[in-house]
Amino acid sequence: xxxxxxxPCYVDQxxxxxxxxxxxxxRKLGVQVEFPTKQTCCGQPMANSxxxxxxxxxxxxxxDTFENYDYIVCPSGSCVYHVQKHYNVIExxxxxxxxxxxxxxxxxxxxTVLGVDTLPGKFPYKVGLHQSCHGQRGLRLATAxxxxxxxxxxxxxxxxxxxxLELTELDRKDECCGFGGTxxxxxxxxxxxxxxxxxxxxxKNGTQVLTGGDxxxxxxxxxxxxxQQLAMRVMHxxxxxxxxxx
Amino acid sequence: MSSHPELAEKFTRDVARTTWHDExxxxxxxxxxxxxxxxxxxxxxxxxxxxxxxxxxxxxxEYLIQFEENAKKNGVHVHWAADAxxxxxxxxxxxxxxxxxxxxxxxxxxxxxxxLNPFLQANGIQVVDxxxxxxxxxxxxxxxxxxxxxxxxxxxxxxxxxxxxHLGTPKGEKDPQALTEAARQHLREQFIAADVALTGVNFAIxxxxxxxxxxxxxxxxLGVNMAPVHIACMGIEKLLPKLKHLGIFTRLLARSATxxxxxxxxxxxxxxxxxxEMHIVIVDNGRTQQLGRPDFRNSLKCIRCGAxxxxxxxxxxxxxxxxxxxxxxxxxxILSPNIDLKKYSSLxxxxxxxxxxxxxxxxxxxxxxxxxxxxxxxxxxGAMSKSKKWSMKAMTTxxxxxxxxxxxxxxxxxxxxxxxxxxxxxxxxxxxxxxxxLPAPPAKSFREWYAENNNEEQVNGKTExxxxxxxxxxxxxE
Ligand code: SF4
Numbered sequence: 001x002x003x004x005x006x007x008p009c010y011v012d013q014x015x016x017x018x019x020x021x022x023x024x025x026x027r028k029l030g031v032q033v034e035f036p037t038k039q040t041c042c043g044q045p046m047a048n049s050x051x052x053x054x055x056x057x058x059x060x061x062x063x064d065t066f067e068n069y070d071y072i073v074c075p076s077g078s079c080v081y082h083v084q085k086h087y088n089v090i091e092x093x094x095x096x097x098x099x100x101x102x103x104x105x106x107x108x109x110x111x112t113v114l115g116v117d118t119l120p121g122k123f124p125y126k127v128g129l130h131q132s133c134h135g136q137r138g139l140r141l142a143t144a145x146x147x148x149x150x151x152x153x154x155x156x157x158x159x160x161x162x163x164x165l166e167l168t169e170l171d172r173k174d175e176c177c178g179f180g181g182t183x184x185x186x187x188x189x190x191x192x193x194x195x196x197x198x199x200x201x202x203x204k205n206g207t208q209v210l211t212g213g214d215x216x217x218x219x220x221x222x223x224x225x226x227x228q229q230l231a232m233r234v235m236h237x238x239x240x241x242x243x244x245x246x
Numbered sequence: 247m248s249s250h251p252e253l254a255e256k257f258t259r260d261v262a263r264t265t266w267h268d269e270x271x272x273x274x275x276x277x278x279x280x281x282x283x284x285x286x287x288x289x290x291x292x293x294x295x296x297x298x299x300x301x302x303x304x305x306x307x308e309y310l311i312q313f314e315e316n317a318k319k320n321g322v323h324v325h326w327a328a329d330a331x332x333x334x335x336x337x338x339x340x341x342x343x344x345x346x347x348x349x350x351x352x353x354x355x356x357x358x359x360x361x362l363n364p365f366l367q368a369n370g371i372q373v374v375d376x377x378x379x380x381x382x383x384x385x386x387x388x389x390x391x392x393x394x395x396x397x398x399x400x401x402x403x404x405x406x407x408x409x410x411x412h413l414g415t416p417k418g419e420k421d422p423q424a425l426t427e428a429a430r431q432h433l434r435e436q437f438i439a440a441d442v443a444l445t446g447v448n449f450a451i452x453x454x455x456x457x458x459x460x461x462x463x464x465x466x467x468l469g470v471n472m473a474p475v476h477i478a479c480m481g482i483e484k485l486l487p488k489l490k491h492l493g494i495f496t497r498l499l500a501r502s503a504t505x506x507x508x509x510x511x512x513x514x515x516x517x518x519x520x521x522x523e524m525h526i527v528i529v530d531n532g533r534t535q536q537l538g539r540p541d542f543r544n545s546l547k548c549i550r551c552g553a554x555x556x557x558x559x560x561x562x563x564x565x566x567x568x569x570x571x572x573x574x575x576x577x578x579x580i581l582s583p584n585i586d587l588k589k590y591s592s593l594x595x596x597x598x599x600x601x602x603x604x605x606x607x608x609x610x611x612x613x614x615x616x617x618x619x620x621x622x623x624x625x626x627x628g629a630m631s632k633s634k635k636w637s638m639k640a641m642t643t644x645x646x647x648x649x650x651x652x653x654x655x656x657x658x659x660x661x662x663x664x665x666x667x668x669x670x671x672x673x674x675x676x677x678x679x680x681x682x683x684l685p686a687p688p689a690k691s692f693r694e695w696y697a698e699n700n701n702e703e704q705v706n707g708k709t710e711x712x713x714x715x716x717x718x719x720x721x722x723x724e
Contacts, residue, residue, distance in 0.1 A: 007693075012691050012693055013655040013658065013659060013687075015688070016691055016692035016694075020695065023696075035692075035696050035700070037648065037693060037697070046638045047618075048599065048621070050594075050595075050638075053622070053626065058642055133602070146279070146605035147289065147605065148283065175559055175602075176598050176600035180600070181598075181599075182595075183595070185677045185678055186251055187250070187254060187560070187596060188255075188677035188680055189251070189254055190251075190258060190560050190564050192680055193258050194563060222683075223682025223685070224681060224683075226682075227682055
C-alpha cells in the first residue's frame with residue numbers, strides 16, 4: 001500500500017509541525033508514506049467563496065499529483081470533504097473517481113483502514129477536543145448532537161487511549177467555532193464572536209490543551225487564545241497522537 | 247442597502263444582548279434535542295416527511311387541482327395568486343365585498359412575504375396581528391426577526407416600554423404575566439370588533455380539501471370563530487397528498503420548533519360554518535421558479551419550524567434582522583436569492599457551512615449544500631464584487647503551480663516576520679486581526695523541511711511544537 005500525504009496549503013506554510021507529526025505517526029504505524037512535492041491545495045478556499053469554476057485547474061492539479069497512490073491521507077477533515085464531495089463538477093475519469101474515493105482523513109485512515117484503536121504513550125493533560133464541522137457532519141467522523149446525546153468518534157477513542165489523558169466536557173458539545181474559510185474574514189464580527197464563545201466554553205471547563213483534526217479551525221481558535229493571552233496550548237490531534245510534548 | 251456582514255457587525259456590538267440572544271435560542275435548540283432524543287423513530291419520521299414532500303413536489307400540479315376541487319365541494323372559495331401583488335388584491339377584494347374595515351390576523355409568514363399589512367392599511371383597513379410576538383413587533387413597526395418567535399430579539403424591558411407607549415401599561419412594567427394580561431385584554435377587543443379573520447396554513451390536504459393551522463396561543467381559532475369571514479393564505483408548497491400523512495408532520499413540527507410534543511392548538515378547517523364564508527388564497531410568488539431549479543427545489547419542503555434558525559450559530563449571534571428578509575436564517579438564505587439574487591447575494595455567505603441546519607431540519611433539506619451552490623450561482627451570474635472574483639483567480643494561479651505556491655508562501659512568511667506587528671495586525675486592513683492573532687510564521691515550510699529531512703531518523707525523531715507558551719510554562723504560572 002502506497003500512501004501519499006496531502007498537507008493542506010496553510011499547514012505546509014504555517015504549521016509544518018502538524019505535517020511532520022502526521023508523517024511520523026504514519027511511519028510509526030508501518031505505513032509506506034511519502035509527500036508528493038508538486039502538491040499545492042485542494043481548491044476549497046476558492047470554491048467555498050463561490051469561485052468553483054476558477055478553482056478547476058487546482059482540482060486537476062490535485063488529481064494529477066495523487067492519482068497513483070492507493071490512499072491519499074490528509075490531516076484535515078475539511079479538505080478531505082472538499083475532495084470527496086465537491087470534485088463532482090469535473091469529468092469523472094477513473095483517476096478522479098479513485099482520488100475522490102481514496103482521499104481519507106488522517107484519524108479515519110488510522111482507525112478504519114489500519115484498524116488501530118489504541119496508541120501507546122502518556123499525555124497527562126485535560127484535552128478539549130474540537131470536532132470540526134466538516135469532519136463531524138460532513139464526513140460523519142463523529143456523532144452529532146442533533147441526533148444523539150452520545151459523543152463518539154475514533155478521535156475521542158484514540159485520544160482516550162493515551163495514558164492520563166482526560167477529555168473536557170463542554171457545555172456545547174459540537175458547535176461550530178466560526179472559522180468557515182473566507183467566512184472568518186468576510187463575516188469577521190460574527191466569526192470572532194463565535195470563536196471567543198468556543199474558547200470561553202473550553203476555559204470554563206478546564207481545557208489545558210485544545211486539539212482537533214482541522215488546523216484551520218485551530219488556527220482561528222489559537223489566534224484568539226494568543227490575543228487573549230490565555231494559558232491554553234493548541235495542538236493538532238496528530239501531534240498528540242504522535243507523542244509530541246505540549 | 248446593507249449587507250449581512252454590516253448588519254451583523256452592528257448587532258454584535260452590543261455584546262451583552264448578543265450573548266442573551268444566543269443563549270435564549272440555544273435554550274430552545276436544547277429543548278428540541280431533549281424531546282427528539284426521547285423518540286426512537288425520530289430519524290425515520292424525518293425520512294418519511296422528506297419523502298412525502300418530495301413526492302408532493304414532483305406532482306404538485308395534480309395535487310393542487312385535487313385540493314381545489316375538494317375545497318370547492320366543501321363550499322370554500324378558492325383563489326389563485328401568481329404573485330404578492332395579486333394575493334394582496336384578492337384579499338382586499340374579499341374585504342371590500344363584505345364592507346369590512348377591521349381584520350384580525352394570526353401568524354402567516356406568507357402575508358409578511360407579500361407585505362399585506364401595509365397594503366391593506368393604505369386601503370383603509372385596520373389590520374391587527376393577534377399572535378403576541380407579532381403584535382409586539384407590529385406595535386413597534388418592525389418586521390418579525392424569527393418565523394416562530396417573531397419578537398425573540400426583544401427583552402421583556404423592551405416589551406414593557408412598547409406596551410407602555412401603545413397600551414398604557416405602567417412605565418417600567420416588565421413582569422411577563424402582567425404584560426401578557428395587558429396584551430390579552432387589548433386583543434380581546436380586537437377579536438370582538440373584527441369583520442374578517444385571516445390565518446396562514448400549516449398543512450393543506452389534497453385528499454380532503456381541508457387545512458390545518460397550528461398555534462400555541464389559540465389566537466387563530468378565536469379570530470376565525472368570531473368573525474363571519476375566514477381568509478386562509480397558503481403557498482403552493484403547503485400541500486400534503488393525504489390526511490394520513492399529516493401525523494408525521496404534526497409530530498415533527500412542534501418538536502423541531504419549540505421542543506413541545508405538539509402545538510397547543512392544531513386546528514382543522516374544512517368548511518365554513520352556517521351562514522359564514524371561507525376563502526383560500528393559493529400563492530405562487532416565485533415558488534414555481536424555485537421548483538424549476540433542480541439544485542434548490544428541495545427548499546420548498548420547508549415547514550417553517552424555525553429549527554435551523556435556533557441551531558444556526560451565525561443567526562444566534564447576528565439576529566434575524568441582519569438577514570433583511572421575510573424568512574431569515576439558513577433557510578431564508580436559500581429562499582431569498584431566488585426572489586432577488588443581487589439584493590440577497592451576501593446571505594449564502596453568512597454561513598460557515600457547518601451543516602447543523604441540515605441535520606436539525608425535520609424534512610431533511612440539505613441547506614448547507616444549497617448555500618454552497620448559491621455561492622457558485624452568485625459568482626457565475628456576476629452578482630459578486632469584481633475585486634473578490636479577481637483575488638480568487640489570482641489565488642488559483644498561485645495554487646495551481648507548485649513553484650509559485652512555494653515562492654508565495656516563503657514571501658508571505660517572510661513579510662509576517664519582518665513587518666511590524668502593528669502593520670500586519672492593523673485592524674483597518676486586516677479583518678482577521680480584530681479579534682485574533684495571525685499564526686506565528688515558522689522558519690521553514692513543511693516542504694522545505696521535507697526536502698532536507700526525508701530520511702528515517704529525522705522522520706521518527708522529536709519535533710518542535712506550535713507557538714505559544716508550553717504547558718510547562720503554564721504549570722509554572724499556577
Ligand atoms: S428549513 Fe427545515 S429546519 Fe428550517 S424552518 Fe424549514 S423545516 Fe424548519
